[in-house]
Amino acid sequence: MTADSTDASGRITLSSIASVAGVSVSTVSKVLNGRSDVSAETKGRVESVMDDLGYQRRPARRRGSVVDLVLNELDSLWSVEIIRGVDDVLDGAGASMVLSAVHGRSSNTREWLDQLAARRSNGAILVVSELTPQQRKRLVAMDIPFVLVDPVGSVDALVPTVGATNWAGAVSACEHLIGLGHQRIAHLAGPRQLLCSRARADGFHAAMERAELAVPDGWVSYGEFNDRSGRAEMTRLLDRTAARGEEPPTAVFAASDLQALGAFEVLRDRGFAIPQDVSLVGFDDLPVARWTHPALTTVRQPLLEMASMAATTLLRMIDGEHVETLRLEMATQLMVRGSTAPPVPRA
Incomplete structure (x- = not known):
């Protein structure tokens, strides 16, 4: 040994x-x-x-177990990837999954906790906007092990979490654009209250400061991780620069692929060619990122692997095993595709 x-x-x-x-x-x-x-x-x-x-296999208690997977929304491509990753592991272990959506509302979370107690679930994987101290206390009181995926903010050190290297991923995206020669770069950020959004925005600022590049006022816009928000944020940015008589950005880093796709639509509608006029980078590497024309350069967040690791960790906890690492951050990777190129001088 x-x-x-x-x-x-x-x-x-x-x-x-x-x-x-x-x-x-x-x-x-x-x-x-x-x-x-x-x-x-x-x-x-x-x-x-x-x-x-000399590993001794413990008698598995997981077969026949019921695991709750709780998400904010069920209708996003991001959620689909999480569901796929969890289901793959649970199915192989003979465990069942109960799927719930709380839509970011604390009242729905309280209702879900009541249902959890009634059906005596063996564990829970939580992908929610917020887990309050009261909610955590109730889960502990019910003796139900749980794992958080992509936690919102600071979490108790004893709570197992699985996330991604959001800051490093954002830095790599911005350094890619800077390396191509871009200096006027905007950021379409995610929800301000989410830890992952703040980490990506911080990574953007860190890369810009390292390159000694200024970020004009209003060029970092917080929204939601969806295409509607991407459209709205991109529209505001272009309207603001036009009203000021300023040149628009030559590159945009979006905090999610869906926001990037919304921005893609607005840029095309306004006559901007991608990447000749504006380079565009997303975050997540959802399957749809490869379907655009040109295909979207993005930061791959290993959603399937994150979900798989969360499910594997939870099953070990259900089996009574000790979890040696409570904080797991899985590496992101820049996927360079056709939506980024060196800036073309504007006439």
């Missing part, structure tokens, strides 16, 4: 098995669950590592 194969309590962890076997934690989980979508070679390697490390 290697020195780093165990956590502080001496337990052998799934992450240590994954590291030694050269696979992901979700793959180790699939092997433990007897999933068929793992190659014989990979399964053999993982099981060999388990034997070498």
